[in-house]
Amino acid sequence: MATGGPRILIVEDETSQLQLLSYNLSVEGYQVFTATTGAEGLLVLDEQEVDLILLDWMLPHVSGLEVCRRIRRGKATRHIPVIMLTARGEEDDKIRGLDTGADDYVVKPYSLKELMARVRAALRAKSGQPENDLMVYLGLTVDLVQHRVSIGNESIPLGPLEFKLLRLMIGCPGRVWSRDQLLDRVWGDNLNVDTRTVDVHIGRLRKQIARVTDENYIRTVRGFGYALDKSS
Ligand code: CA
Numbered sequence: 001m002a003t004g005g006p007r008i009l010i011v012e013d014e015t016s017q018l019q020l021l022s023y024n025l026s027v028e029g030y031q032v033f034t035a036t037t038g039a040e041g042l043l044v045l046d047e048q049e050v051d052l053i054l055l056d057w058m059l060p061h062v063s064g065l066e067v068c069r070r071i072r073r074g075k076a077t078r079h080i081p082v083i084m085l086t087a088r089g090e091e092d093d094k095i096r097g098l099d100t101g102a103d104d105y106v107v108k109p110y111s112l113k114e115l116m117a118r119v120r121a122a123l124r125a126k127s128g129q130p131e132n133d134l135m136v137y138l139g140l141t142v143d144l145v146q147h148r149v150s151i152g153n154e155s156i157p158l159g160p161l162e163f164k165l166l167r168l169m170i171g172c173p174g175r176v177w178s179r180d181q182l183l184d185r186v187w188g189d190n191l192n193v194d195t196r197t198v199d200v201h202i203g204r205l206r207k208q209i210a211r212v213t214d215e216n217y218i219r220t221v222r223g224f225g226y227a228l229d230k231s232s
Pocket of ligand 1: 012056059
């Protein structure tokens with residue numbers, strides 16, 4: 001097993017899945033810890049410092065959701081990014097998962113390539129370091145050095161809050177953000193804003209993008225929040 005790379009705990013009761021994930025993450029240079037039940041996963045967390053947790057939704061005895069809650073309650077574990085592995089068609093469950101404090105989710109059967117990209121994105125978001133100065137999602141480009149957003153050659157002028165929103169969301173394409181999460185990450189400790197403010201600035205962001213393209217990049221998740229997701 002490789003050493004020195006970021007440390008990842010996988011909690012997954014299906015042994016074949018666990019082995020496949022474990023093998024592929026090791027090959028990528030991650031240090032891997034494994035558990036087949038939630039209780040075992042929590043025990044590992046008592047003894048090891050990890051950088052990221054991949055957590056299966058459907059676990060025997062203690063569900064992935066409950067494990068996630070406990071991780072978020074633990075003083076030593078509450079800041080560890082959690083990616084939930086969910087089965088197809090659990091849309092409500094996925095959202096509840098994020099509401100519970102999971103950082104992201106991947107739907108089974110997932111492609112390893114996609115999962116690896118999510119793992120890198122979550123670790124990057126944790127460290128606060130973008131991979132490079134340009135963040136690109138399906139033609140939409142955010143230049144962090146020049147503070148410039150564009151599609152093709154068309155520049156998209158944005159206010160500072162719209163820029164921060166887009167910069168955050170482009171770091172994890174497809175991730176569903178609740179209004180509270182966006183408020184927390186973009187507005188920080190400013191207590192004078194409420195979640196409707198998020199809607200206003202998402203509206204402005206959409207309007208600016210719509211000036212240069214017919215494509216809708218930002219998806220509304222009704223009753224919850226938003227995702228940067230062109231496919232929908
Ligand atoms: Ca399972």
